Amino acid sequence: MFNNFLRPNKHYMSWPVIALLDFVTIISFENIFYPFQNQGLSVVVSWIFLLFAYVIPYELIVSQLSLTFDNQSGGLASWVRHGGNDTLGYWTSWMYWIQSVPYIVDVSNSVIVSFSWMVLGNNTLGDRMSTFEFGLLTFIIILAFILLENLIKNSLEVLSLIGGGAMFIMSLLFVLLAGYALMNGVHIATQPFNWGSFIPHFSLKYFSTTGLLIFAMSGAELAAPYIVQMRDPKHEFPKAMWLLALMTAFLTIFGTLSLSIFFNANAIPHDFKMNGPYYAFSLLGTELGVGKLLMYIFAVVQAIFMMAQLAVLLDASSRVFAGDVADKFMPSWLTKKNKKGLPVNSYLMTTGLSLFLLLLTGTLPDINTIYNWLLNINGIVSPYKTCWVFFAFLAIRWRAKDFHSDYVFIRNRKLALIVGGWCFLFTFVCATLGFIPQDANFGTKSFDHQLLMNFITVLILFGVGFLLPYLRKRELNRNK
Structure with missing residues (x-):
């Protein structure tokens, strides 16, 4: 019965599967750790504010855009191309592809960390593995998953269903057990725990870390290319977005709040972003008298979840770039698909760019710094990509007579433009402030080094996009 509900027809994907697929790519249990380290208890207020002022509007905007262009295979790139022009569509697809590269590397790193906790049972990975070995293993994992998606049919959907469902269950379990522990004598580690602790302290550092919150909660548009696989997109896709918003709100x-029970927000471990989830389940298991059992269970779930993220990211990002880009911008070899309809050369280019990023991280001193820096890069490039979602929405609402959708978010045109404009401006400002290094003190060599790396990475990743139209132009001249 449950299987039939999830897949009522072998040719269709149901809305719970779409929601889980998106949940896999948007937020995981570990995504609440680095905001907690950056902003302390006040991040709860930030999450609530973002939920109502940003996330819900964002995901309903995605619903309207997806149903406006439900016959387009390029997702976000198609939205901007039809709402703007071919050039903007190309740059959207390029930025969409490029912003996934740091995240693909980051997720591959997380796979290694999860397996290290399964094998070692502790946080000694950095002492046992050099940065070169860490980078090499990350690259091997990316290659392996590209082969997996080409060899195993329906691997993406199976991994998303298992990984997304298991991670949400583990997150729910952590919250419930943390509440149980609190009611049975566990003292809250974060003190003082009062209303004053939840008030944000607005500063440059506070706003420079908000881009990471946007990164943690964005990505709903990744489901757009799969809308053609739904039985009744008009009614089912908005349901998937609401379910996605509810799961995201609960987790964040x-x-x-559960983290504050076990960790003092004023004295966070230096490797909290990388190893925090494992510390959390270890502490919870100790309080409940089961030792490290919960930590080992979480490590297995985290590995499956991260592998599901990797599968979805490699597939969806490459499909967006190869799916709907004007012919004059793209070399024909890059959009070529194999017999299964997979853009294999897009996969290869993604792999090559991941290798560039891994070589760049080789200049950092240790694995923990690499992990943190990649997170910060995601807090820059991902929000810049998300700006295109709101640009597309503003474009279709400005020319409302030219576009029809079975679902309309905010029927009042002026109010819709105000909401879309707010989301665009907020996202752009947070992405720009994200260039400021968050894990190094101002004036130190580490701060200057990471700031330089941030600018070099963004300039090169976005700048390479100028090369492809040039190659296509040469290809057309040769053909003539």
Whole structure:
């Protein structure tokens, strides 16, 4: 019965599967750790504010855009191309592809960390593995998953269903057990725990870390290319977005409150972003008298979840770039698909760019710094990509007579433009402030080094996009 509900027809994907697929790519249990380290208890207020002022509007905007262009295979790139022009569509697809590269590397790193906790049972990975070995293993994992998606049919959907469902269950379990422990004598580690602790302290550092919150909660548009696989997109896709918003809200708000029970927000471990989830389940297991059992269970779930993220990211990002880009911008070899309809050369280019990023991280001193820096890069490039979602929405609402959708978010045109404009401006400002290094003190060599790396990375990743139209132009001249 349950299987039939999830897949009522072998040719269709149901809305719970779409929601889980998106949940896999948007937020995980570990995504609440680095905001907690950056902003302390006040991040709860940030999560609530973002939920109502940003996330819900964002995901309903995605619903309207997806149903406006439900016959387009390029997702976000198609939205901008039809709402703007071919050039803007190309740059959207390029930025969409490029922003996934740091995340693909980051997720591959997380796979290694999860397996290290399964094998070692502790946080000694950095002492046992050099940065070169860490980078090499990350690259091997990326290659392996590209082969997996080409060899195993339906691997993406199976991994998303298992990984997304298991991670949400583990997150729910952590919150419930943390509440149980609190009611049975466990003292809250974060002190003082009062209303004053939840008030944000607005500063340059506070706003420079908000881009990471946007990164943690964005990505709903990744489901757009799969809307053609739904039986009734008009009614089912908005349901998937609401379910996605509810799962995200639960994890971010209640997950953060649960963390404050076991960790002092004023004295966070230096490797909290990388190893925090494992510390959390270890402490919870100790309080409940089961030792490291919960930590080992979480490590297995985290590995499956991260592998599901990797599968979805490699597939969806490459499909967006190869799916709907004007012919004059793209070399024909890059959009070529194999017999299964997979853009194999897009996969290869993604792999090559991941290798560039891994070589760049080789200049950092240790694995923990690499992990943190990649997170910060995601807090820059991902929000810049998300700006295109709101640009597309503004474009279709400005020319409302030219576009029809079975679902309309905010029927009042002026109010819709105000909401879309707010989301665009907020996202752009947070992405720009993200260039400021968050894990190094101002004036130190580490701060200057990471700031330089941030600018070099963004300039090169976005700048390479100028090369492809040039190659296509040469290809057309040769053909003539």
